[in-house]
Amino acid sequence: xxxxxxxxxxEKEIGLxxxxxxxxxxxxxxPHGEVEVTPDGGxxxxxxxxxxxxxxxxxxxxxxxxxxxxxxxxxxxxxTVVIKKRDEYxxxxxxxxxxxxxxxxxxxxIRN
Numbered sequence: 001x002x003x004x005x006x007x008x009x010x011e012k013e014i015g016l017x018x019x020x021x022x023x024x025x026x027x028x029x030x031p032h033g034e035v036e037v038t039p040d041g042g043x044x045x046x047x048x049x050x051x052x053x054x055x056x057x058x059x060x061x062x063x064x065x066x067x068x069x070x071x072x073x074x075x076x077x078x079x080t081v082v083i084k085k086r087d088e089y090x091x092x093x094x095x096x097x098x099x100x101x102x103x104x105x106x107x108x109x110i111r112n
Contacts, residue, residue: 016112019043024050024073027093032107039085039112046079046091053077055094057101061109065092065101072096083112 016038022029024046035044046056053075059068073079073093081089088111094104 016042019045020110021045021047022107022110024048024054024093026050027052027054027095028105029091029093029107032105034108035110037083037110037112039083039087042083042112044081044083044110046073046081048073048075048077051075053096055096055098055104057092057094057104058089059091059101061088061090065090065106066099068092068101081110083110085112087112 016036018038019042020035020037022035022044037044048054054073056071056073056079057065057068059065071079088109090106090108092101092104092106098104
């Protein structure tokens with residue numbers, strides 16, 4: 001029996017995790033590649049294992065990273081990003097006093 005495109009898309013969403021964690025150690029994210037979660041309130045947790053706070057910059061593909069949004073990633077703390085349907089962001093872990101995204105360690109995309 002043939003499967004419709006809508007049914008295949010639903011099967012893919014069902015197989016996605018509700019949440020994923022990206023761990024930061026020595027300013028390096030792991031995993032640093034693509035992380036995908038379910039679109040119905042899926043969460044991507046950034047867990048900082050360092051004793052230093054960082055600036056976490058998020059930006060959309062095909063845009064300038066330096067126009068993205070910055071969040072504080074506390075020392076030994078967490079930040080959670082909620083993913084909506086078709087959301088996709090790259091990210092960079094930067095020193096708190098950095099202004100330019102190229103000064104950090106990045107990854108992604110995070111998406112649904």
